[in-house]
Amino acid sequence: xxxxxxxxxxxxxxxxxxxxxxxxxxxxxxxxxxxxxxxxxxxxxxxxxxxxxxxxxxxxxxxxxxxxxxxxxxxxxxxxxxxxxxxxxxxxxxxxxxxxxxxxxxxxxxxxxxxxxxxxxxxxxxxxxxxxxxxxxxxxxxxxxxxxxxxxxxxxxxxxxxxxxxxxxxxxxxxxxxxxxxxxxxxxxxxxxxxxxxxxxxxxxxxxxxxxxx
Numbered sequence: 001x002x003x004x005x006x007x008x009x010x011x012x013x014x015x016x017x018x019x020x021x022x023x024x025x026x027x028x029x030x031x032x033x034x035x036x037x038x039x040x041x042x043x044x045x046x047x048x049x050x051x052x053x054x055x056x057x058x059x060x061x062x063x064x065x066x067x068x069x070x071x072x073x074x075x076x077x078x079x080x081x082x083x084x085x086x087x088x089x090x091x092x093x094x095x096x097x098x099x100x101x102x103x104x105x106x107x108x109x110x111x112x113x114x115x116x117x118x119x120x121x122x123x124x125x126x127x128x129x130x131x132x133x134x135x136x137x138x139x140x141x142x143x144x145x146x147x148x149x150x151x152x153x154x155x156x157x158x159x160x161x162x163x164x165x166x167x168x169x170x171x172x173x174x175x176x177x178x179x180x181x182x183x184x185x186x187x188x189x190x191x192x193x194x195x196x197x198x199x200x201x202x203x204x205x206x207x208x209x210x211x212x213x214x
Contacts, residue, residue: 002143003167004073004136006150006157007065008184009034009206010171015181016154017077026080026095033176037206038062047101057203061210065170070146071139072102075156076110077182079125085112093117094125105142107135109156132159154182161185164193169211 010016011034018028027034038044042053043062081092091114094100099120106125114127128135139148150160160166171184195211 002070002140002145003147004150004160004165005065005069005147005168005170006160006166007170008152008157008172009038009174010184011174011176011178013177013179014183014185015178016152016184017182018178019180021077021182023081023092028178028181030176030178031181033178034172034174037172037174037204040205049099057201058206058208061170061201061203061208065149068146069104069149070143071104072106072149072151073135073139073156074106074108074151075153076108077153077155078151079108079110086114091117093119099123105139107139107142109135132156136160136165154184154186157184158186158188161193162188166193166195167213169195171209171211173207173209174205175207 008016016034018031021028021031025031037058040054041058041062042055043059045051045053079092080095086092094117100106100123103122106123108125108127109132110127110129112127113129116127117125119125126138128138136148150157150166161169192211194213196214197209198212199208199210201208
């Protein structure tokens, strides 16, 4: 069976998004600081169709995180937009423009039904309303034997971590404090649910902590 691989950037005080998230400020106040290390990398910029960028100790970590991924699973907050039902007159189509950086099927957890959204580059967003287990099953099927990437947000990750379904976890620990926002590990207990630390990589502006199932 394919693996479920979770990756996310987190502040020293445990937040993966800042406070006051909105359409205009999707990562919350200060949340952009969690991803500055990634936006400087050539490998990450290439996903966004941008040139230039750096190569450093983070490069092989990001390359590994992208390898053998056949589908992505995410929560409604990561997909973004307004809360509640979708606006039929002006539907939210994500943060990433007409050519998102996924280039494979993406499954979005939501309470509000919506037809699939097909965008350029091979990315199709499917909106799943019957729970996280159904969303994961659909993602595994779509991945065709490859792994499934779990990109967040915090609540989706908490559900899957607590049920022991995450096979690998990459925490990109950023040396900054956000003070408030969305904490990653709220409500998941006092253990790592079968995951153990298998690698630590120190890089400019970030430390990568990889965990894997025993």
